[in-house]
Amino acid sequence: MGKLGKITRRVFLVGAVAVTGGVAVGAYAVTRDPKNPLKPDEGASLNSYVIIDQDGVTVIVPRAEMGQGVQTSLAALVAEELEVPMDMVRVEHGPPAKAYANNKFLLPRGYDAEPPMKMVNTVMEAMPRMLGMQITGGSMSTVDAWDKNRIAGAAAREMLISAAAERLGVGRDQLRAENGAIVATDGTRLPYAELAEAAATMTPPDNPPLKDPADWKLIGKPLPKLDQPAKATGTAPFGIDTRADGMKFATVKMAPRIEGEMVSYDASEAEGMAGVEKIIDLGDGVAVVASNTWLAIQAAEAIRFEWGPAPYGATTDEIFADLEAAFDTEPNITPHDHGEVTESDDDLVAEYRAPFLSHAPMEPMNATALYTGDRLEIWAGVQGPIITQQQAAEAVGLKQDQVTLHTTIMGGSFGRRGFNEYAIYAARVAKEMEGTPVNVTWSREEDMRHDHYRPGAIARMRGRLDGDRIDTFKADLSAASVMRATMKAFMGIDRQTADAMITEGVAEQPYGFPNVLIRGYVPERTPRVGFWRSVGNSQNAFFMESFIDELAHKAGADPLAFRLAHIEGTDAETAEVLRTVRDMANWTGETPEGKGRGVAVTYSFGTPVAEIIEVSDQDGAVKIDKVWIAADLGKIVDPGNVEAQLISGAIYGLSAAMLEEITFEDGKVVEGNFWDHDALRMNNTPDFEVTALALGGAVGGVGEPGTPPAAAALANAIYDLNGTRLRRMPFRHDIDFVT
Amino acid sequence: MSYKITVNGTSYDVDLPGEVPLLWVLRDELGLTGTKFGCGVAACGACTVQVDGIAQRSCQLPLDAVEGAVTTIEGVGTPDNMAAIQKAWVDHNVAQCGYCQSGQIMQAAALLAENPDPTDQDIDDAMYGNLCRCGTYPRIRAAIHSAADAMKEA
Secondary structure (H helix, E strand, O other), X not given: OHHHXXXXXXXXXXXXXXXXXXXXXXXXXXXXXXXXXXOHHHOHHHOOOEEEEOOEEEEEOOOOOOOOOHHHHHHHHHHHHHOOOHHHEEEEOOOOXXXXXXXXXXXXXXXXXXXXXXXXXXXXXXXXXXXXXXXXXXXXXXXXXXXXXXXXXXXXXXXXXXXHHHHHOOOHHHEEEEOOEEEEOOOOEEEHHHHHHHHOOOOOOOOOOOOOHHHOOOOOOOOOOOOHHHHHOOOOOEHHHOOOXXXXXXXXXXXXXOOOOEEEEEOHHHHOOOOEEEEEEOOOEEEEEEXXXXXXXXXXXXXXXXXXXXXXXXXXXXXXXXXXXXXXXXXXXXXXXXXXXXXXXXXXXXXXXXXXXXXXXXXXXXXXXEEOOOOEEEEEXXXXXHHHHHHHHHHXXXXXXXXXXXXXXXXXXXXXXXXXXXXXXXXXXXXXXXXXXXXEEOOHHHHHHOOOEEXXXXXXXXXXXXXXXXXXXXXXXXXXXXXXXXXXXXXXXXXXXXXXXXXXXXEOOOOOOOEEEEEEEOOOOOOOEOXXXXXXXXXXXXXXXXXXXXXXXXXXXXXXXXXXXXXXXXXXXXXXXXXXXXXXXXXXXXXXXXXXXXXEEEEEOOEEEEXXXXXXXXXXXXXXXXXXXXXXXXXXXXXXXXXXXXXXXXHHHHHHHHOOOEOEEOOEEOOOOOOOXXXXXXXXXXXXXXEEEOOOOOOOOOOOOOOHHHHHHHHHHHHHHHOOXXXXXXXXXXXXXXX | OEEEEEEOOEEEEEEOOOOOEHXXXXXXXXXXXXXXXXXXXXXXXXXXXXXXXXXXXHHHOEHHHOOOXXXXXXXXXXXXXXXXXXXXXXXXXXXXXXXXXXXHHHHHHHHHHHOOOOOHHXXXXXXXXXXXXXXOHHHHHHXXXXXXXXXXXO
């Protein structure tokens, strides 16, 4: 038991997983040096995934479930090799641990990414673990897990076979894994539960054999998602649902000029209000602790504040003036500079704009914390559990190992919960309420007005045709740096570094321009920004694919054929995706009066996605009738989930394109709720048809890449419908939509 | 002052100010967390419950105005004993993040009780007030049609 005890202590007892009576199988390499940077795929990250007990198999899925289906998809990768049916599988998120770093997070994966260079690749895969980058993001969960989880499942399977071989005194070749048991050729059947403890003492195989894809029972088939019964019955435990004996309920009221100063406040009226227990000065705002969340929110509204000025432009106009001024500074990044880019009077020139955006996930920001002097326990939906544990410890003056973090499921995120200040606030509130668990929930207004916004952006595009081909392409893009915001939030470093997120979506697109110059510019000051589903691609694909459309029309070419002609010689998968969506929609380039069609294609997160949108005119208002989506995932774990994610991504992108913007007045965000930051709803959601290809390349992400092409495909469809070229979002400023 | 309300067939005495919305009585006082807080202003439908079978936004229903039997998602069915509409949600893998789905199901259940065979237009008219940021609307629509079929056969 020595080895097992050590593994159990190190991996599980410190964390959130209840493993009563369970045995961790395949966790062997936790005993190896967890800092070894050159063996990432054989190191600790492979091994802490499988627990077997009398009730079945628990698979650790150390990625945050926010609706992308990761707790089913990643568990299925383990279950496939472990030969267990999904109804025997339970999923736990597991504790924060470097073993669960997202190893692929830093790897390049453009359409033209070089085949992995062994040394560099290995180092880049080891880095996230060294840095404690247990991150859910970048549409990277399945990418990271594709090999790792299958190897973890296969290693556990081989150890179970070895244990059965010893038990039965037969050769391993007499045994096979099947349906949660090891079965011998004579029919003897040993359930995993009976073998687990012995299996955990077996020497783990370094290179367990992986199944032939032809034998896959789960991968590639639509899976029943494990979280559905709980989510259909109101029993799924979101962070906001955390409850404990003696719990109090709190809310925060933070500086409305984000990261501005709180000069003073007067809480005398609030202190006497029903249910109020305590008002806590947080420095840049206050928390109100009460017996009930609603009473806390009422009291918070009764506090009178004096706030300092905004550390950024006070109005939307001022903020965009800063973005314009950034074009006169040195570029932050120049991802493409090939050939010779000159200017001529024949060039097509256009400027596009995108607004700031809120994520507005359905579950407002919240976290629960309990501080007991030498311990802090937090329940929070965060995309970065290790960094949250570190920052919470620092905020309350404890060491990291004195903080237990339970990563809850999330009521949406779309990148919002990549930042974690709501969890840190909760920790600080809990410290002032020692011994009492406190659930700190933000009002919707507080959530929408204290987001880490999708940066507003300006694009200045220039293109020149040579016949029906693009000869020269130039794009200057100005937007606040999400990289800078990230380093400020997590490393305390506030300075510019080259940020590929400024240009992604215009850069790294497989058009094969002979002469190209793409540059990104960053304003010196900005409202707080962050990762918004597909990040830079979310605005840049709109700029790019609208402008390509403009060039196609200038060339007198069919917009889809025009794209295909450029892409075919550069990236086969993207070209195949375009051909697929063309055939799905029976694209002819012709549309009848009163109908319009547009196409857009974007390569992002390792996945090319093409979308065709059909719109119709309804008495002067535009209605979206149908969206066709084709994508190539390389490999597909769960086609049902892939379809859902691509549709979800497109709806998220269309909602923003048509309706959403965050504006600023007097340094404060104007929009506060779904009244003025609305999204598509049942009645204006179009029909969808999706084809997800698996052309066999590296597995691509799926949570984000459905979003980028949506806005441009819609804009291009509206141009086809009525000749209106939309160069700013949201389109509702220029177009009436059917509601 | 104490108020008496009936939720999922159980009677409760609630000692809270009368203006506290039913949503926060359910969630913070009774521990019935299946009903969700999304907006607080009846703009998203996440807090939808039924009062005497009528779908209502519990964030806009003060405790002292609750008249009738309240049904929440917990009263519709449990993971081990799901109602037909919940089974339809599971069969279609409707939920992504799942946060809005309690409200969606309560709204859809009220629709089906009144209209056992809704058209797509009926579904639009009944469901447009229930926001889903994940965009699960196509599957919600399909699940409502499936639930309608299942309930007719039952």
